[in-house]
Amino acid sequence: xxxxxxxxxxxxxxxxxxxxxxxxxxxxxxxxxxxxxxxxxxxxxxxxxxxxxxxxxxxxxxxxxxxxxxxxxxxxxxxxxxxxxxxxxxxxxxxxxxxxxxxxxxxxxxxxxxxxxxxxxxxxxxxxxxxxxxxxxxxxxxxxxxxxxxxxxxxxxxxxxxxxxxxxxxxxxxxxxxxxxxxxxxxxxxxxxxxxxxxxxxxxxxxxxxxxxxxxxxxxxxxxxxxxxxxxxxxxxxxxxxxxxxxxxxxxxxxxxxxxxxxxxxxxxxxxxxxxxxxxxxxxxxxxxxxxxxxxxxxxxxxxxxxxxxxxxxxxxxxxxxxxxxxxxxxxxxxxxxxxxxxxxxxxxxx
Numbered sequence: 001x002x003x004x005x006x007x008x009x010x011x012x013x014x015x016x017x018x019x020x021x022x023x024x025x026x027x028x029x030x031x032x033x034x035x036x037x038x039x040x041x042x043x044x045x046x047x048x049x050x051x052x053x054x055x056x057x058x059x060x061x062x063x064x065x066x067x068x069x070x071x072x073x074x075x076x077x078x079x080x081x082x083x084x085x086x087x088x089x090x091x092x093x094x095x096x097x098x099x100x101x102x103x104x105x106x107x108x109x110x111x112x113x114x115x116x117x118x119x120x121x122x123x124x125x126x127x128x129x130x131x132x133x134x135x136x137x138x139x140x141x142x143x144x145x146x147x148x149x150x151x152x153x154x155x156x157x158x159x160x161x162x163x164x165x166x167x168x169x170x171x172x173x174x175x176x177x178x179x180x181x182x183x184x185x186x187x188x189x190x191x192x193x194x195x196x197x198x199x200x201x202x203x204x205x206x207x208x209x210x211x212x213x214x215x216x217x218x219x220x221x222x223x224x225x226x227x228x229x230x231x232x233x234x235x236x237x238x239x240x241x242x243x244x245x246x247x248x249x250x251x252x253x254x255x256x257x258x259x260x261x262x263x264x265x266x267x268x269x270x271x272x273x274x275x276x277x278x279x280x281x282x283x284x285x286x287x288x289x290x291x292x293x294x295x296x297x298x299x300x301x302x303x304x305x306x307x308x309x310x311x312x313x314x315x316x317x318x319x320x321x322x323x324x325x326x327x328x329x330x331x332x333x334x335x336x337x338x339x340x341x342x343x344x345x346x347x348x349x350x351x
Contacts, residue, residue, distance in 0.1 A: 003172060006323050010323075010324070013324075013329060013332055013338060014328075016332060016337060016338060016341075017328055017329075017331070017332055021337065022331075022332050022335040022337035022338070023335065025335065025336075025337040025340065026335040026336070026337060028340070029303070029335060029336035029337045029339070029340035029345075030094065030303065030334070030335055030336045031094075031303035031304050031305045031336050031347075032085065032086070032092075032094060032095070032303075032304050032305055032306055032308075033074070033077075033082060033085065033086075033094055033095040033096060033097070033303065033304040034074075034094075034095075034096050034097075034303045034304060034318055034333070034334065034336070035082065035096070035097045035099055035297060035304065035315060035316070035317045035318070036065075036096065036097065036098050036099065036317065036318055036319070036320050037099060037101060037275075037297075037299055037317040037318065037319045037320065038057065038062075038098060038099065038100045038101070038111070038319075038320050039055035039056065039100065039101050039102060039104065040055050040056040040057075040104050040106050040107075041056070041057055041058070041059055041062055041100075041106050041107065041110040041111040041114075042056050042058065042106050042110060043058055043059055043060075043110065044058070046322070047147075048168055049143075049146070049147050049168055049171050049172070050143075051143055051172060051175040051176070051179070052139055052140060052143055053322045053323065054319075054321045054322050054323050055322060056322040057320055057322050057325055058325065059110045059111070059113075059114050061325045062110075062111060062114050062115075063114050063118070064327060065320065065327075065330060066114070066115070066118050066120055067118075068327050068330055068331070069096050069330075069334070072331075072334050073093075073094065074093070074094045074095055074096045074334070075091065075093050075094070075095045075096070076095070076096055076097075076098065076120045076121060077095045077096070077097060077121060078097070078121035078123070078227075078229055079097055079099070079121075079123050079229050079231070079269045079294075079295055080229070080268075080294070081095070081121075082095060082097050082295070082304075083269075083294050083295050083312065086304065086306070086308055086309040086312065087309050088306075088309065096334075097121070097123065098115065098120065098121070098122050098123070099122070099123040099124075099125060099231075099271065099297065099317065100122065100123065100124045100125070101125050101127075101233060101271055101273075102125070102126070102127050102130055102233065102237065103124060103125075103126040103127060103130035103131060103213055103214050103219065103233070104130075104212055104213065104214065105211075105212060105213060105214045105218070106212075107122075107124055107214065108214055108218055108222060112222065112228070115227065116225070116227065119227070120227070121227050121228070121229065122227065122228055122229070123228075123229040123230075123231050123269065124219075124222065124228065124229070124230055124231065125231040125232065125233035125269070125270070125271035125297075126214075126219060126230055126231070126232065126233055126255075126259055127233040127234055127235070127236070127237040127255070127273065128233075128234075128235050128254075128255050128258045128259065129209075129235060129236050129237060130209065130213040130214065130237075131213055131214055131215055131216045131218075131219055131262070132216075132258075133206065133209055133210055133213070134209070134236075135209045135213065135236075135237060136191050136194065136195075136205060136236075136237075137205065137208060137209060137212070138182065138190060138191060138194035139179065140208060140212075141194050141197065141198040141203050141205050141208070142175060142178060142179060142182070142194060142197060143175065144198070144201070144203045144208070145197050145198055145200070145201035145203050146165050146171050146174055146175050147171065148201055148202070148203070149165055149201055150164070150165055150166050151163060151164050151165055151166070152165060152174065152178075152197055152200070152201065153197075153200060154178055154181075154193065154197060155192075155193050155196050155197075163177070163178065178197075182194065183239075183274075183278075186242050187236075187238045187239065187242055187243065216262040216263075219259075219262065219263060220262055220263045220264070223263040223264070223265050229269060230259055230263055230265060230267055231267050231269035231270060231271055232252065232255040232256045232259055232267040232269070232270045232271075232293075233255060233270070233271045233273060234251040234252065234255050234273055235250070235251050235254050235255045235258070236251065237273045238251060238273060239273060239274050239278070239279040239280075240252075240272060240273065240279060240280050240284050241278060241279050241280055241281055241283070241284065242279075245283070245287075248283070248284060248287060249287060249291070252270065252287060252288065252291055252293075253291055255267075256270075256291075256293075267293075268292070268293060268294040268295075269293060269294060269295050269296070269297075270288050270293045270295070270296040270297070270313075271296065271297045272284060272296065272297070272298055272299075274299065275297065275298040275299030275300065275317070276298070276299055276300065277300060277349075280298055281351070282350065282351065284296075285311070285313045285314040285350060286313075288313040289312070289313045293313060294312065295312050295313065295315055296312070296313035296314070296315065297315045297316075297317050298314060298315065298316060298317065299316075299317055299319065300314075300316045300317075300349050301316060301317070301318055301319070301338075301339045301342060301343075302316030302317075302318070302336075302339040302342075302343055302347075302349065303316070303318070303336040303339060304316070305347040305348070307347050307348050308347075308348060310348075311348050311350045314348075314349070314350035316339070316349065318333050318339070
């Protein structure tokens with residue numbers, strides 16, 4: 001998100017790649033498989049101000065990813081097959097899964113045709129507020145407000161704070177500052193703040209949800225294809241770690257019930273919204289297991305090792321980030337080397 005940090009991180013990845021260290025480490029770090037996180041698949045280049053571009057790749061890059069993964073000798077499999085392999089059932093070949101979060105319409109319009117053409121399974125974790133039309137995509141509302149204004153006012157406990165958004169650099173700095181301030185808030189405080197920002201900027205959040213989300217009919221149609229797995233992703237797309245025990249159980253169980261009601265298929269796979277350590281942890285992992293989910297995925301970075309067969313509701317994923325649309329980075333990710341270094345060679349992070 002922060003362009004300076006992204007540049008530094010890319011430099012580190014490039015150093016790892018061009019020294020060949022990733023290839024030397026691969027026998028130790030490649031693991032049994034890898035689950036990729038995706039969100040949006042949209043043609044064309046993003047505008048100059050696009051802080052959420054990290055969530056978006058192009059259909060052309062998606063196709064290239066599929067070809068490259070297969071060329072690297074990995075099987076592209078469904079979550080059910082990944083679950084079986086992690087339990088020691090079936091093939092011991094390395095594998096990859098492609099998973100999409102939230103329930104965006106572009107998954108149907110642009111991702112599905114590419115994957116269908118290449119006979120690749122896909123999983124879509126649906127937050128039920130998306131097809132219900134009640135989602136509050138606060139990260140997009142913040143982007144739209146900053147893009148449209150020369151300044152924005154952000155409510156605070158003392159009144160409000162004004163941020164200048166005249167230049168491109170100011171827009172990015174404002175987004176970065178306000179975004180992380182919002183992430184630190186409780187769910188209701190965050191949503192109330194963004195409603196206020198959106199209202200001041202004349203942003204119609206409900207219209208954005210209608211434009212960007214799949215309908216229940218579209219989700220049900222996709223669920224009818226054996227290549228597509230529909231997983232659960234909560235009701236309100238809330239950071240579960242900030243909710244009470246009862247609220248967390250409701251978010252998990254009710255999203256599964258609603259998806260089953262609308263598609264005829266009860267999900268057995270789950271994704272934690274945001275998915276980082278501050279949004280989901282041991283409490284959520286234990287509850288997902290108790291509720292009977294076969295797998296549940298985080299966004300904690302890493303590949304899958306056989307040891308993850310004992311931690312199936314705390315699985316890591318690797319983001320196919322829109323800032324890293326280069327097969328060079330994909331090659332690095334497939335070795336697992338960057339994540340082994342990041343995790344200090346700890347294979348499982350379920351704490």
